[in-house]
Amino acid sequence: MTTPARNRYVVVACVSYAVLALAWIFLSDRLLSTFADMESIVSLSTAKGVFFVCASTTAFFFALRSVPAADATGMGRLMDALATGVAPGRRPRWLTWFFAVTITLAMLLVRQRLSVGFGDPPLLIVFMFPIILSALLGGLGPGLVSTAMAALAVDYLAIAPQHSLRIANSVDLLQLAFLVVNGVAVSVLSEMLRRSLIRAELDRRLLDAVISSTPDAVFVKDTEARYLLANAAACALAGKAREEIIGRDDSVLFPEATAREMMAMDRAILATGRTHTTEELVTTHTGRTRVFLGTRGPVIGEAGRVVGLFGIARDITEHRSAEAELRKLNTGLEQRVAERTAELQSANTELEDLAYALTHNLRAPLRAISGFSQVLVEDHAGTLDTEARKCLAQITQASGDMGELIDGILALLRCTRGELKRETVDISVLAGRRLGKLAHGEPLRQIVWDVEPGLSATGDTEMLDVVMAHLLDNAWKFTRGTTQPVIRVFAGQVDAVAGICVSDNGAGFDMAHANRLFNAFQRMHRQDEFPGTGIGLATVQRIIRRHGGEIRAEAVPGAGATFCFSLPAGNGGNGGSS
Amino acid sequence: MNRGTILLVEDNPQDEMLILRALKKSNLANNVAVARDGQQALDYLFGEGEFAGLAGTELPTVVLLDIGLPRLSGLEVLERLRKDPRTRLLPIVILTSSDEERDRLVSYECGANSFVRKPLDFGEFAATVARLGVYWLATNEPPRDRASR
Known part of the structure; x- marks a missing residue:
């Protein structure tokens, strides 16, 4: 990092001031002494003082102008705190006080010697030298100490009446007042200057600390894409020392292709003046290709012109x-x-x-059991007594039940096997056909049925036929004890999804057991009330679920049951095993 | 009336007894030969092995063939019979307890003339067997008058 230009300005201003002021001190009083009359000396001395104040004020103006303005924000105060505590290169405080006292005393000594040659004018202007040096080195405090010491000492030693702090002559008083005002002004301005310098230095160091310690490559280039600044990470990336980088462009730092790409991006930034973040593939000096997330943007100078560009690049190869x-x-x-x-x-x-x-x-042995019982009944009835025939009848009954169970289980298992076709199925037609069949089987039963026309669903026709058959068979069966049985098939809802319902006004069931309703072999009625296997509803639910739908039941004991199922139109359930 | 003969290929002795009883009720029991596995069925039909003595004699009118058989399965037997010119047109009825759609399809693809599932209910079973016997021996006209081994 380079020394800021303003520091040079301050040095030049201060040195010029010191030279001019000293020259003035040695010349002005000598000039004054050539005038004999008191009036002229007084007026010229006043003019000399005014001139000196103007000159020193101008010098300070130029010195301070190049220093950033102090701000009163929280950040500024924080910086002040940091400056007093952390600012680097500060001289020990006591040294500046000691310096102020010493140099003032030294100048007092010089003045006493000079007054021998010059006669007896107060020769106050020489004290501006220690005051300014003290103020510049130590700020406000040492400046004021030097001012106070000079004023008191001159008053006591040089201004009539001597060896007293009283001042007899109003011209002397005026001169002394000028000295004090000048001294205070210089001290205050120096303090401001000192603080500004400290803060500027701190800012620079903080920025420098961030830039040099970040693992991201940070660089600044001029409008020709030559490096003005490159941090340690950028140097490591290029594999070159900083001196080899500053003032050069990418063509000497990176392989040709990479350099060309990077410089093209630089030119784009310089041309558009817009900040741009992009992922870059960079081949380094070692020949390895790394991925960088790079942000490039313009450096805006005075009058809003693009005077260069900055870049920050993060190696994200590991991330990637x-x-x-x-x-x-x-x-x-x-x-x-x-x-x-x-x-x-x-x-x-x-x-x-x-x-x-x-x-x-299980079917073959079952067929043998029922078959041979039947053979006994048919062929050997004469040799069997009543008890034996009763037993045979039980065997036939039991094997018949078992046959139904087996067929039921096979149907249940079958409904998860094979391909699930998805076609539009006319449920109304299926229902009407099944009810017709049931009525045909039991023509004596007077059942009123009401099937809403045009009910359709998407699914496997054969399976939905099984569903409707089970639901309607159940409705048919459980309305056996009802005086005016009614079976209805209509459009309804299941969990707010459109579905199809089958209702009856038959025996119903207790909703307390509804959770087990769809379990295989689960029955809601005694075998002697309503016979059955308890597999039908399990099969129905399996089919509906395989379609991706849902089935619900509502019932009131003695007042009937309603079963509603939904079938998603699209690709609902899973395909099951095939 | 020449009723012809039936070859029943059935490995389950109980099913065999029940089938024979049903056929007997239709007075067809005398015309039935029984093979108890696939290989035996082929030997019988081609007059080979233990049935070498049958070579050159008349073939049965119809074969009632089970699918699940030891040694050679019913479908393999069917395939072999259809490949041989002597039995290429022999009426074959698959009589099985299988309800697999695949079995039914393959049976027809291999050239079965009929596919009948054994009903679980004995009454129905007996009636079905009786109907089959009567149909194939009396109602159906066979492809050849005298097909021989």
């Missing part, structure tokens, strides 16, 4: 590779999940196949 790793892991995980799911599905399918085969294989 970590992300890639994570993606790979995720993909692997997804694959593992898919594999496990497939394994599970396969195991499930195997189990269902086993259940199916098992159930299926």
Whole structure:
């Protein structure tokens, strides 16, 4: 980092001031002494004082103008606090006080010697020298000490009446007042200058600390894309010392292709004056390609002109590779999940196949049991007594029940096997056909049925036929004890989704047991009231669920039951095993 | 009336007894030969192995073929029979307890003339078997008058 230009300005101003002031001190009083009359000396002395004040004020004006204005914000105060505590290169406080006292005393000594040659004028102007030096070095305090010491000493030693603080002559008083005012002004201005310098230095150091310690590469270039500034990270990236970088452009720092790209981006920034963040592939001096997230923007000078550009580049190669790793892991995980799911599905399918085969294989022995009982009844009835015939009848009954169970289980298992077709199914037609069949089977039952026309659903026709058959068979069965049975099929809702309902005014059931309603082999009525296997509703629910739909039941014991199911129009449920 | 003969290929002795009883009720029991596995059925039909003595004699009118058989399955037997010119047109009825759609499809694809599921209910079962016997021996006209081994 270079020394700010304003510091040079301050030095020049101060040195010029010191030289001019000293020259003035040695010349002006000598000039004055050439005038004999008192009036002229007084007026010239006043003019001399005014001139001196004007000159020193001008010098301070120029010195201070180049220093940033003090701000009264919280940040400014914080900076002041930091400046007094942390500011680097500060001289010990006592040294500046000591210096002020010493140099003032030294000047007093010089003045006493000079007064021998010059006669007896107060020769106050010489004291501006120690006052200014003290103020510049130590700020307000030492400046004021020097001023006070000079004023008191001159008053006591040089101004008549001597060896007293009283002042007899009003011209002397005026001169002394000038000295004090000048001294105070110089002290105050010096203090302001000192604080500003300290703050500027602190700002610079803070900025420098941030820029040099960040792992991001930071650089500033001029309008020709030559480096004006490059931090340690930028130097490491280029693989060159700072001296080799400053004043050069990217073409000597990076491989050709990379340099061309980077300089093209620089030109774009310089041309548009807009800040731009982008991901860059940079091939470094070692030949490795790294990924950077780079922000480039214009450096705006006076009058809003683009005078250069800055850039901050962060190496995100590790991030990127970590992300890639994570993606790979995720993909692997997804694959593992898919594999496990497939394994599970396969195991499930195997189990269902086993259940199916098992159930299926029960048929042959069952047929033998019922068949041979039947043979006994048909062919050997004469040799069997009543008790034996009763037993045979029970065997026939039991094997018939078991046959129904087996068929039910097979139907239940079948509804999750095979492909699930999705077609538009006319539920009204299915319902009408099933009810017609039921009426045909039991022509003596007087049942009123009401099927809403045009009910349709999306699903597998055969399976939905099974659903409607079970629901309507149930309605038919459970209205057996009802005097005026009514079965209705109508459009309804399931969990706020459009669905289809089947209702009856039959036996109903207690809703307390509704949660088990759809479990296999779960029955709501005694076998001697309403016979059944308890598989029908389990099958219905399995089919509806496989379609991605839902089924609900509402019932009141003795007043009937309503079953509503929904079938999503789109691709709802899973395909089950195939 | 020449009723012809039936070859029943059935490995389950109870099913065999029940089928034979049902056929007997229709007075068809005398015309029934029984093979108890797929290989035996082929030997019988081609007059080979233990049935070498049958070579050159008349083939049965119809074969009632179960699918789940030991050694050679019913479908394999069906395939072999359809490949051989002697039995290419022999009426074959698949009589099985399988309700797999695949079995039914493959059966027809392999050239079965009929596919009948054994009913679980004995009454229905007996009636079905009786109907089959009467239909294939009396009602149906076979492809050849005298197909021989």
